[in-house]
Every structure is written in structure tokens, then in C-alpha cells.
Amino acid sequence: MSMDAVFRALADPVRRRLLDRLHARNGQTLSELCEGLDMTRQAVTKHLAILEAANLVVSQKRGREKLHFINPVPINDIAERWIGKFEAPRLAALAELKRKLEEGKGHD
């Protein structure tokens, strides 16, 4: 499981959007994830496969359905490698400030 795969997976805006959707509501099927996206089912499947290969998404079977879950562990590994515990409170304060200032202006 390489960090290269994680960064490559995150480099694509469609894949970040899929992660955003799972972050908003975890445990979705492929059909649910396709809703409202201007893409073919095949294209979404391909993006999900890249996210799964990078371990950013984990799928679990539920009956005949396959549910997709966002997996924050690789991102946490990255954060802990370069950020570390001492900077965390200050970064959280900065992130909060940024969020407040940008609230309502959308993102990405």
C-alpha cells in the first residue's frame, strides 16, 4: 500500500467528489454514488477501483449489495508523518478560521 497510490487517487477531482459524497453519507451502493453525477456507471466503477486500490475506500458486502465506505486511515498516516501531534491544535484552529471565513462560498 504505497503513499504514491493515495496521492494519485486524490489528484483527481471526480475521485475527491466521490470521497466527499461518502464523507457526507457513508456506506453507499454504486447506484447511489452514481446519482446526480454526469458520468457513466463504468466510469464511476473505474474511479472507485482506484480509490479502493489506494485503500481510501473499503467495500463491504450486504446481501447482494456492495456498500462503499470512506477509509480515513491512509490520510491519517500522511497527516501523522508530516504534521505530528504538536502542531495539531494550531492547525485545527487555522482550519476552523478558514472554514468560518469561507462558509457559504462552496469549495474545490
Added chain:
Amino acid sequence: MTDGISRFVYATYIRTTPEELWAALTKPEFIQKYWFGVTLETDWKVGSPWKMLYPDGTVTDEGEVAESDPPRRLALRWRHKWKPELAADGEAFCVIELEPVEGAVKLTIDHSVARADSKLIEAVSGGWPRILSNLKSLLETGQIILAPKR
């Protein structure tokens, strides 16, 4: 979260063997090293109680061992005891699976509560990634990244 269920799934790949990982997950002296100082008391037999506590004796979580199939699968009934607002969510279920893959082991944690928008699941969703990063680091390099804190 569909059907009034809150569920999170975490996975990490650790360069170790299923046996070593199983020992790391079940031996109290090892757990203490990566789980921010807590220890776990149980005999890991199916039906046996387990509890998680701080060195001062404060019990944070407890439950029963629902399934135990070393070194592949462990399932725990899980009740939070420490923070009342999290304990209010009732019983959670945690399935831990170990699967060997090309020189590593895929460790999957599936934690769920039969309740929509669970605060408990929200809280563990912040904790598990840090615990798993620590565990991975400990098994692969012999050192943890994050020191215990309260």
C-alpha cells in the same frame, strides 16, 4: 447511513503476519503501547466479558466477545461507559478481520450501531484511524507515532 444504522469501516495494510497481528490486538501489554495508554481485560473466549480501562481504573468501554476465530476474525459487543452522551447510543458491534495479502495483512475494523447519526460512531471514527496508524507503525518499525494522552 441507511436503515437507521451508523457504520464505519476502516482498513489498513500492515507488513506482518496474521499471528503477530492477532497477538498485537489481544495482548494487554501490547495494546497499551498503541491504544493511548488503555488496557484491555478479557480471556478472549466467546461469551466472555471484556473491558477497557485507563491505568487509574476508569472503565471507558465494555462488552462481550461475540466471535473469536484466531487469527482471522474477532467480533465484540461494545458498550461505551465513559461519556454519557456517547453511552446513550446503546450497544455497538465491532468486527475485526485479518486477511493475509502479499506479504502483509489487511486489517479491517467494521464498527456499527443500530441507530442513525450515532454520536458514538462519530467519536470512534476519529479514534480508530489514529489507533490503526499507531499499530501499523509499531508492528513495522517498533515505534509508535502518537504518545498516550487523555
